[in-house]
Amino acid sequence: MLKVLRAAALLFAVAASAANAQSSGAPAYPERPVRILVPYAPGGITDIAARILGAKLGEVWGHQVVIENRSGGNGLIAMSAAVKADPDGYTLVMASGGDVSLNPALLEKMPYDVVRDLVPISSVSDAPIVLAATKNSPYRSVADVIAAAKAKPGGIDIGTPGVGSITHLVLEWLALSTATKFQNVPFKGGGPAVQALISGVVPLAILASSSVSPYLQDGSLRVLGIASAARSALNPDWPTLREQGVAEVDASNWTALFAPKGTPDAIIDKLNADVVKALNSPEVKARFASGGAQVIPSTPAELAARQQRELAIFKSVVAKSGMHVE
Structure with a gap:
């Protein structure tokens, strides 16, 4: 009998709590799309x-x-x-x-x-931001890119998904940190930029890793470095720009x-x-x-x-x- 009374009391308490919540005027969220x-x-x-x-x-x-x-x-x-x-x-x-x-x-x-x-x-x-090159590119490392930029200031084209994008910032930061100058070639998004890289319109591009990932498995593209301060768990083999002498750059x-x-x-x-x-x-x-x-x-x-x-x-x-x- 005692167990029955305790069970009834518990049910009453739960019901009372629900009633109080409903009467408080606090609706459940979300109630619609x-x-x-x-x-x-x-x-x-x-x-x-x-x-x-x-x-x-x-x-x-x-x-x-x-x-x-x-x-x-x-x-x-x-x-x-x-x-x-x-x-x-x-x-x-x-x-x-x-x-x-x-x-x-x-x-x-x-x-x-x-x-x-x-x-x-x-x-x-x-998602990491990467500096990428094609498989046949003469640029095999970030050091190669920096050396080319120092030999020909402003003469190295690098594609980005657009002016004012985070990838554009990384490009400017790269130049600032290495006392070099590059030519930003902006496209309308990551898709057009990666296609321009693959087709040879630009020799290099700074892109989100998601834009280049479909072309890494078949070897069409290579990642020279990532802009994050630490290596990415998505691919620990990608070296950072910092590891390759580009101080301070840290963006994703x-x-x-x-x-x-x-x-x-x-x-x-x-x-x-x-x-x-x-x-x-x-x-x-x-x-x-x-x-x-x-x-x-x-x-x-x-x-x-x-x-x-x-x-x-x-x-x-x-x-x-x-x-x-x-």
């Missing part, structure tokens, strides 16, 4: 991150996660739309490091302020999820917990790895610290190199 804005066209690093993560979150939440690509303006169109969205957790933005750390360092007039207008949720993915193509300022703390906390759990799942890790990236779940504070640290460094590189966007 969530939208993730992407500042670039489909197929790039940021878009892939949004789609992999969005698919997993949709499974967990039981509500669709809609990916909305708003490309243009070097990422400013989607970022501006995100900061103007209702801060209710139903509009998020998958930003790249370029959107939150490079653009504020590079552009004189910014339509948004990362600290003022956005709330960090979690870092999502990280990372993505992170943000919400509009004013989004309730409870929603940010839930988003962070759900995102971190999703990124730590084996199937999500495998999907990112197959695309040449690794997951980097974080706390909101860790993401904010990285953004601010890189912003300070990038401001210095931009100022010293004279890098600018028309």
Whole structure:
């Protein structure tokens, strides 16, 4: 009889707790589809991150996660739309490091302020930035590239996915750190840039590892070095630029999820917990790895610290190199 009474009391307590939660007016989140804005066209690093993560979150939440690509303006169109969205957790933005750390360092007039207008949720993915050459290239190492640039200042073409991109910054940083000068040949994205490299339009290119990965297995392209300070877990055999005499350079193509300022703390906390759990799942890790990236779940504070640290460094590189966007 005593056991029966205890069981009844437990059921009553659970029911009462549920009733109190319902009466408190705090709705469950999410109750409907969530939208993730992407500042670039489909197929790039940021878009892939949004789609992999969005698919997993949709499974967990039981509500669709809609990916909305708003490309243009070097990422400013989607970022501006995100900061103007209702801060209710139903509009998020998958930003790249370029959107939150490079653009504020590079552009004189910014339509948004990362600290003022956005709330960090979690870092999502990280892909190395590589200096690549074709298999028949005379450049077999970073030292070869630097020597050629010193012999012919400004005469060595290096392709990048665009002016003002994080890869463009790496190119300027490479030149600054080695007292050399290169000719930036910008293309409209990583796809056109890697095709230009393969076809011989440019002898070298600085690209996200995901852009070159399809051409590494058959030997069409070779990675001469990566821009990160440490070697990548994706391929520990790739040497860093720093190991090859290029001091200071440390950059990668990372993505992170943000919400509009004013989004309730409870929603940010839930988003962070759900995102971190999703990124730590084996199937999500495998999907990112197959695309040449690794997951980097974080706390909101860790993401904010990285953004601010890189912003300070990038401001210095931009100022010293004279890098600018028309």
